[in-house]
Amino acid sequence: MSAELIDGKAFAARIRGDVASGVARLKGQGIVPGLAVVLVGEDPASEVYVRNKGIQTREAGMNSWEHKLPAETTQDALMAKVADLNADPAVHGILVQLPLPGHLDADAVINAIAPGKDVDGFHVLNVGLLGTGQKSMVPCTPLGCLMMLRDRLGDLSGLNAVVVGRSNIVGKPMAQLLLGDSCTVTIAHSRTKDLAELCRRADILVAAVGRPRMIPGDWIKPGATVIDVGINRIEEDGRTRLVGDVDFDSAARVAGAITPVPGGVGPMTIACLLANTLTACCRANGLPEPEGLTA
Numbered sequence: 001m002s003a004e005l006i007d008g009k010a011f012a013a014r015i016r017g018d019v020a021s022g023v024a025r026l027k028g029q030g031i032v033p034g035l036a037v038v039l040v041g042e043d044p045a046s047e048v049y050v051r052n053k054g055i056q057t058r059e060a061g062m063n064s065w066e067h068k069l070p071a072e073t074t075q076d077a078l079m080a081k082v083a084d085l086n087a088d089p090a091v092h093g094i095l096v097q098l099p100l101p102g103h104l105d106a107d108a109v110i111n112a113i114a115p116g117k118d119v120d121g122f123h124v125l126n127v128g129l130l131g132t133g134q135k136s137m138v139p140c141t142p143l144g145c146l147m148m149l150r151d152r153l154g155d156l157s158g159l160n161a162v163v164v165g166r167s168n169i170v171g172k173p174m175a176q177l178l179l180g181d182s183c184t185v186t187i188a189h190s191r192t193k194d195l196a197e198l199c200r201r202a203d204i205l206v207a208a209v210g211r212p213r214m215i216p217g218d219w220i221k222p223g224a225t226v227i228d229v230g231i232n233r234i235e236e237d238g239r240t241r242l243v244g245d246v247d248f249d250s251a252a253r254v255a256g257a258i259t260p261v262p263g264g265v266g267p268m269t270i271a272c273l274l275a276n277t278l279t280a281c282c283r284a285n286g287l288p289e290p291e292g293l294t295a
């Protein structure tokens with residue numbers, strides 16, 4: 001292996017420390033930031049995330065609430081839950097875990113969240129603010145990726161960035177953030193022609209596809225910075241393991257730096273969720289925002 005390992009786990013611990021200091025300061029003024037997570041039905045990936053998040057929210061000194069609703073919850077009942085959380089002054093951040101069961105309209109639910117409490121940054125208002133370069137809530141996973149890229153590369157301007165994946169929760173906001181930092185951005189997806197060739201031109205390659213080890217080392221430009229967002233659970237050698245969208249072993253021989261899975265983007269996502277909750281709480285109270293925790 002020649003690539004430097006980007007230690008998301010250590011980076012995330014540092015951010016959580018900064019968040020905890022910010023929370024302690026607020027507590028001195030009688031304010032406790034609070035995050036409410038709504039989970040509808042059962043989804044194995046979501047459960048890991050919700051569990052880790054609950055523990056880390058409390059460790060940072062914040063209030064944490066988990067609202068578990070049955071899979072057969074109606075749209076009206078879910079909208080009513082969101083309205084309750086919007087109206088609750090102790091709740092500064094609301095996250096509705098995705099995906100929702102198929103009978104529910106996720107867009108309607110997300111757009112019912114008060115934009116200032118939308119710590120996922122998925123509400124159309126926040127999406128629009130981000131796209132026009134205005135202050136917004138920034139989606140946690142892309143924000144974590146951006147922080148790692150800036151930390152390693154400093155100024156990103158002029159670099160060729162390729163984002164593989166165009167979802168609303170990762171690919172699109174990632175591309176917006178990279179554009180905001182003056183990268184030349186290409187967004188690739190399942191209809192992209194010559195993906196291998198495209199990836200080989202990337203100084204920054206972000207993989208957010210959901211296909212285990214899809215990107216091999218020979219798609220990577222020597223020295224490139226590779227951010228692997230994929231979280232894929234696979235069976236191998238008779239056991240379950242977590243792998244990314246990048247074939248780590250071959251990629252690490254070519255890349256300049258690479259995030260591992262686990263221990264890369266995942267922990268940063270949760271750290272950024274806590275950071276966004278602190279930011280939302282400061283904004284709600286008209287207090288100065290924490291430095292270094294926003295885009």
Ligand SMILES: NC(=O)C1=CN([C@@H]2O[C@H](COP(=O)(O)OP(=O)(O)OC[C@H]3O[C@@H](n4cnc5c(N)ncnc54)[C@H](OP(=O)(O)O)[C@@H]3O)[C@@H](O)[C@H]2O)C=CC1
Pocket residue numbers: 141164165166167168169170171188189190191192195208209210211229230231232265266269
């Ligand atoms: N680490 C973390 O914190 C997080 C990790 N994840 C993980 O990231 C991955 C992506 O998540 P998400 O964005 O929600 O996934 P989606 O399924 O919503 O989007 C996947 C994207 O990949 C594209 N794609 C699929 N197949 C190919 C292919 N063969 N070649 C090129 N592009 C392809 C799709 O293209 P098209 O639009 O054309 O269908 C789509 O745009 C998953 O593994 C998920 O578990 C997600 C969120 C947070």
Ligand SMILES: Nc1nc(=O)c2c([nH]1)NC[C@@H]1CN(c3ccc(C(=O)N[C@@H](CCC(=O)O)C(=O)O)cc3)C=[N+]21
Pocket residue numbers: 045046048049052095096097098099120140141231242261262263264265266267269270
């Ligand atoms: N509204 C909403 N917002 C999200 O941000 C959101 C979501 N829904 N639904 C599901 C995806 C997925 N996601 C993860 C976050 C952290 C880890 C994580 O902590 N991963 C650890 C390891 C976890 C393990 O050991 O299984 C790591 O990569 O090191 C994983 C996945 C957020 N998502």
